[in-house]
Amino acid sequence: MRTPIASSVTGVDIVTAPATTPVPAAPRDSPATHRPSSSRRSVACALAPAATALALGLWGIRREGSLWSDEAVTYEVAHRSASDIWRLLAEADVVHGLHYFFMHAVFACWEGGSVALRLPSVLAVASTAAGVGLLGRRLAGTRAGLLAGLVLPLLPTMQRYAQEGRSYALVCALMTWGTWLLLNALDVGGRKHWTGYGAVMLAAGLLHELALLGLMAHGITVALSRERLRPWAVTAAAVTAGLAPIALFSATQSGQVAWIGAPDASDLLAFAGTALLGTVCARLCRARNSAPAAVGVPALALPLLLLPAGLLLALSPLRPLYVDRYVLFGSIGLALLVGAALARCRRGTTAIASLMLAATVLLPFSYDLRTPGSRSDDVTAVAEAVQKMSASGDGLLFTPARRAWLLATPDAYAHLDDLALASSPAASGTLFGTEVTPAEIHARMLTFQRIVAVQDAVGEPGDSTGRGATKVATLQAHFEVCATRRVTRAQITVYARPGLC
Secondary structure, eight states: OOOOOOOEEEEEEEEEEOTTTTOOOTTTTTTTTTHHHHHHHHHHHHHHHHHHHHHHHHHTTTGOOOOHHHHHHHHHHHTTOOOHHHHHHTTTGGGHHHHHHHHHHHHHOOHHHHHHHHHHHHHHHHHHHHHHHHHHHHHHHHHHHHHHEEEHHHHHHHHHHHHSSSSSSHHHHHHHHHHHHHHHHHHHOHHHHHHHHHHHHHHHHOOOOGHHHHHHHHHHHHHHHSSHHHHHHHHHHHHHHHHHHHHHHTTTGGGGGTOOOOOHHHHHHHHHHHHHHHHHHHHHHHHOOOOOOSSSSHHHHHHHHHHHHHHHHHHTTSSSSEEEEGGHHHHHHHHHHHHHHTTTTSSSSHHHHHHHHHHHHHHHHHHHSSSSGSSSHHHHHHHHHHHHHTTTEEEEEEEESOOHHHHHHHHGGSSEEETTEEHHHHHHHHSSEEEHHHHHHHHTTTTEEEEEEEEOEEEEEEEOOSHHHHHHHHHHHHHHEEEEEETEEEEEEEEEEEEOO
């Protein structure tokens, strides 16, 4: 009988078992050791976070009847015919095309107003929370998974975009489960697993092309693991090739993101703060867990947290593209790191108490996110103000010509005559419709005694076509201000001919 052989690796003595009686070590929470118990733990790590996210998402989902302009665009476009959506994508918003078709299908099944508009995002965040819980359990144990899954829906950014009718929460869900499939592919290999991973990541990129930054973050994780780098590279190349046509075509519509400015101090401080928190949590994970692993929480989570946002910020001097919602999936990394760090507390009650304290501190922010004032504008409030300030037969002008204010509330403007409109958004295959020539706008304006002008607030992008200048010049020369009111980003002004206010 052989004697055991003692060896030392990184200062830790390891005793190998005799060759004649191998005793494989089963990891904690291994299905091989406690399969029924492990299954229950997996269910808990998924269901508890998902239920929490669902409850938070449904709380105040109508946001007191408010709707911000980006959601209004989704609502209006999703109610067009499929052929009209195709026509629009040739002109604008091709990066959101898949989401528009998805929401078109949702409204075809259920005409549920703002709830139907936002419910897919609520369910997507619930799916994300479940996935984060399972990822955390897989990488760092049951307690870490449960805590990570519960952290995610508490994050203010996740609470916000869980209740917005845009694609960002859906991208986050796909990124989460794409990450799960990546771990499967790294563990098992095989064409089936890599194909599944590539398909999910392609879907994420089709919903929003900046999901490719998540693919890049996965590349760092794979490189750090030193496992199956070649099959990952082949899969990543296939995903990139699949997205290349839409990315190249969207470059012809780059004027739509011209409104994005250079990051301000708040953007930089927010990134620095989350990066610092994530790095500290990663060090805690490493310091308290010396067990070797091909992929650990820091190797998976830090690239997701830091690379997408950091790269966009770094490239801002060349081309500003940083908007926090574009890289919402970085929250997956933050939740995993915070959950794993909290799991290192010796007492589970301490971690739960910390989580409850955080939820209590965030409660005022959570409440505020469910009020109309939490968004930069509110098209329903603008519509109500226009109705109160106008009279039947008044003229209507939009300066500039972005008609986002009326897309979801056309009935509120039905009693007014849109003086500049040549063709409606749906009929023209555009986002906001087309307008007649400046000369015709001027002529139409002079036939009215009263005009209601809905203007963007000072500092918003202007109208580069010359029509906006014509509208303003005609109003100043031939009309006087009767009343004006600021509603979020809109300035509503009633003009009348001199002496008729």
